Amino acid sequence: MNKTSAVQTIGILTSGGDAPGMNAALRAVARTAWARGIDVKGIYRGYSGLLNDEIFDMEKEFTCDIISRGGTALFTARCEEFKQLEYQEKAAEILRSHNIDGLVVIGGDGSFRGAQKLSAQGINTVALPGTIDLDIACTEYTIGFDTAVNTAMQAIDKIRDSSTSHERCSIIEVMGRNAGYIALWCGIASGAEDILIPERFDGNRPKLENELIESILEKKALGKKHHLIINAEGVGHSYGMAKRIEQATGVETRASILGHMQRGGNPTAKDRVYASYMGALAVDLLCSGATNRVVGYRNGQYIDYDIEDALGMAKDVDQYEFEIAQILGR
């Protein structure tokens, strides 16, 4: 027991889509809590498991050898009903029945909403941004993004080998939901000729495809051996695009949708290290009495925001960086 801490027992759950580094984060939460003299309980399957009372005393062993593993040892699930007040009240009650007075939630925007509601129910909550999509406005870093980008980039490096051998055009679709960060990073990192992101797409597909067709013919004329197009999930339609581009250019064109491999895999060093610091900070925030906070990384520092404020922020792809990305692919 820690007499100076505002909380005595911390619960942890992971929610929404899984992301590499979640294990590093939950390990850091648990170990920092123990170092502060605080008890730790694990909650399986996100808010859904919380409502089913899937709560256990976390032991040291649970946190061993997980830092290097993808996925989440606490499992994750979606939970539509948690948007309703009665379930939020029930969840708070269940947490109290386990003496959990502090809760760390690792997940995306939707998971933050849940943490906010539980805070309103009197449970001190801190949320950590866990998503490969980097689509959380209050932070320049989200747990899992670095691993996802490296996974996608390595797959694209391989596709490029084959694309070059066949002097082919390849469209590679990467994840990111409505955000283009994974596509932008992969585009720069793999030296792609074209990068398609929802933030710079006006919805006019024929125009987009005409621009691509021009770009392919122009670069072919310059002697390029392959043409890589990185396409964000938020733009999509890769298979159809490939067909129409091949017809229009006469250049063999193939599409690959990288899919769920981007969500897993051993986390990179950055994801392990940043997730660890964020997990530790979440505990120290709860100890100091904070609630309804989300941890972010901004301007080179770990900071925390009110969840409501965080959800109200907006961010966009930097225009200078996007232009440089286009210049470098030429």
Next chain:
Amino acid sequence: MNKTSAVQTIGILTSGGDAPGMNAALRAVARTAWARGIDVKGIYRGYSGLLNDEIFDMEKEFTCDIISRGGTALFTARCEEFKQLEYQEKAAEILRSHNIDGLVVIGGDGSFRGAQKLSAQGINTVALPGTIDLDIACTEYTIGFDTAVNTAMQAIDKIRDSSTSHERCSIIEVMGRNAGYIALWCGIASGAEDILIPERFDGNRPKLENELIESILEKKALGKKHHLIINAEGVGHSYGMAKRIEQATGVETRASILGHMQRGGNPTAKDRVYASYMGALAVDLLCSGATNRVVGYRNGQYIDYDIEDALGMAKDVDQYEFEIAQILGR
């Protein structure tokens, strides 16, 4: 010049789909030839490039730092017209105009046919099995298979992380054309619950899907956290299967088609080493006067066959091994 060799100038081309290790093979052909006092000419873009006279004197530098790279430094292309006699005659003439009296062809079944035709035109030819699909009957090893399997397996390991976290069923479609070797190896190596290969598929899709549905429900009842199905390209239809399985079982099911990443990437040690030995052997066969041969690896040895004989062979997945694969996934 090598007075005891049956050939004085060796040409090299890569043909058909590219495969990791082709560079190791062509490097070994060139370096062994030089060590034997024989000249080497490179031919770009397979038989198509040969007909276009895209032939160059290969220098030492061309073979430096390529052993570790995927794809083929000689590029590759398909060439429908090469099936016609007049083009075969023209190709032999072009080769003779460059003093090429020996030719090494790296590719699959189709490429072997071309080598056979050129042999009939008086050019001494040796073919090497270069394909990720392992679908060449005369050999237990083809250049690129080991890399492709490892690439697919590593992607599946990542998908499994996410599949486990969400307690989901995942269908992963791997390459292999009409052969199930990549799927079988990936299935065993990733501990998949089910492995679908064309060699054991009777074409009855409803029956297949019913068996999968039973298997998923049975394993779910036993408490399995994920259910992996490795599906060979030759069975295909992964997206549709995923939808129907999800509807029938209520278990969230996602399909991933790994695609062209399986064709590229830095070759594994095995692909570099075996491709190197095969390349060296091809040269020593040509020196000894052999023609119309294909190099294989069988019963633990590098051997060579008459191309016609090789094309007439058949092979199948070993039944004991397939049964073990099924037992281990239970």
Next chain:
Amino acid sequence: MNKTSAVQTIGILTSGGDAPGMNAALRAVARTAWARGIDVKGIYRGYSGLLNDEIFDMEKEFTCDIISRGGTALFTARCEEFKQLEYQEKAAEILRSHNIDGLVVIGGDGSFRGAQKLSAQGINTVALPGTIDLDIACTEYTIGFDTAVNTAMQAIDKIRDSSTSHERCSIIEVMGRNAGYIALWCGIASGAEDILIPERFDGNRPKLENELIESILEKKALGKKHHLIINAEGVGHSYGMAKRIEQATGVETRASILGHMQRGGNPTAKDRVYASYMGALAVDLLCSGATNRVVGYRNGQYIDYDIEDALGMAKDVDQYEFEIAQILGR
């Protein structure tokens, strides 16, 4: 219970140095046994743990998600005292007290001796070759070799980048104890200029170093940007060699000893697949009443030998392959 099987309860232990793929092997032993209606007991820490009665009923869960992991979930240890008869008798007694009538031992030469002794004590035993060194004469494959070679090769690929940038000579020492297989494979796979293996080293170090110095100066004169020497542990002395070579040639020379990273890591597809088949075969051998056998892979087939016969065999690096390796590095 399996009425037709010669054994009813199989024990498994891993012994000697660990090797990637041991987990795949022990998983296959357990799952094949269960499929045959046979009970499985795990034994921790090799023969040492056996003597301490560290034996447990293996459950399905123990074999989940380990196929992709390096090391051995059963731990391993050395056990000098097991060479004495009294300890062999005691071990057999302990095994009998757990109703273990069949034992699978995964390890190297030393571990086979132990299995032989237990067979003499009336316990049916089958041994699997688990060692990264490939130094077991009766088999062309040992569990872990493929992973170790790929790990070393990938490290060497990285060293080569730096070596080239600095136009430096690099000596890289790889594992293998008294055998040069890892060095030979790595040498070919990384395109090394020189490969040093104990099988081709007469103990005359000054002569060896003079040959290397000549080789470096000769290749430097030809314009090579780096000079890679792969040195087997069995030749050793890499740091001293680097110093003397640098003094004699004026070429900056650095040594790296890759060390224990070669023993770990996620196993390659080949190590997972071959280890799985070997594990299954071990069980089927025990079921059929075999004892005092070791499983090998030879001439393209899984086979089994009498342990005494196996220990009496000798093998050597193939001379044609070694010459080709030297030619390719020129």
Next chain:
Amino acid sequence: MNKTSAVQTIGILTSGGDAPGMNAALRAVARTAWARGIDVKGIYRGYSGLLNDEIFDMEKEFTCDIISRGGTALFTARCEEFKQLEYQEKAAEILRSHNIDGLVVIGGDGSFRGAQKLSAQGINTVALPGTIDLDIACTEYTIGFDTAVNTAMQAIDKIRDSSTSHERCSIIEVMGRNAGYIALWCGIASGAEDILIPERFDGNRPKLENELIESILEKKALGKKHHLIINAEGVGHSYGMAKRIEQATGVETRASILGHMQRGGNPTAKDRVYASYMGALAVDLLCSGATNRVVGYRNGQYIDYDIEDALGMAKDVDQYEFEIAQILGR
């Protein structure tokens, strides 16, 4: 020709130890320059090559397919004599003879000094921080650090497998010269029990070893299966430490020095992306008339400093982060 730019021809050199991402940086310099209508010349082998007039017109092809490769396509070398004024004057003269009025230098602290001297000689210079050691005070990011950390971490993950199987203590020495950043990151990322960095080492080796011995015995008593110590090059003495620790604790202890593999390898996404932006920014700074500047990344932004100011800065490991690292390894 670009009429509004302060420079018309940009030279590029890489200097000091090579680092993954240098190729991404020099590619970005060249391509951004071309996009701005500026000519580009490559200089081989750093300041040494500059003094030897190893200067060439860079073509588009030089920058193709290098973004994914480790090392530096411009080679690198040390150059002691460049500290003398007469050589600096000579270098400026040589640059002028090639019409180079802007120079981008990619390297570490020592390379910045050279850029400063050339600026004093009237050549506009911008330096980029290229070193795996992260030991440049003005920036939170240096080109190559992220790749080096991931390379080391992956090797440590493998060593941990083996260390766990044998229940052994492992000391792993990572690079970093006088800075402990690589060690600190690897320590956190691999969940190491102890992390030794020069910034927190008072030079008292007996005291250090006694603390380690205590730590090992304490954790062994708690049932830990392995004990990982990450040791920075700046602390060193890993082999001797391993011997003394084994003697004092009775726990088998092995040391590995990871060595030069940490300098090479395909760069990570972060190193490719950040190096690309830094390269582009260097060109835009030169275009705007800047000289004697170094580009850094700080507080989430790319910024530039006067070289003299940058060399006068100091930085240290963050105390909160170091404490968390220690807590997490317990």
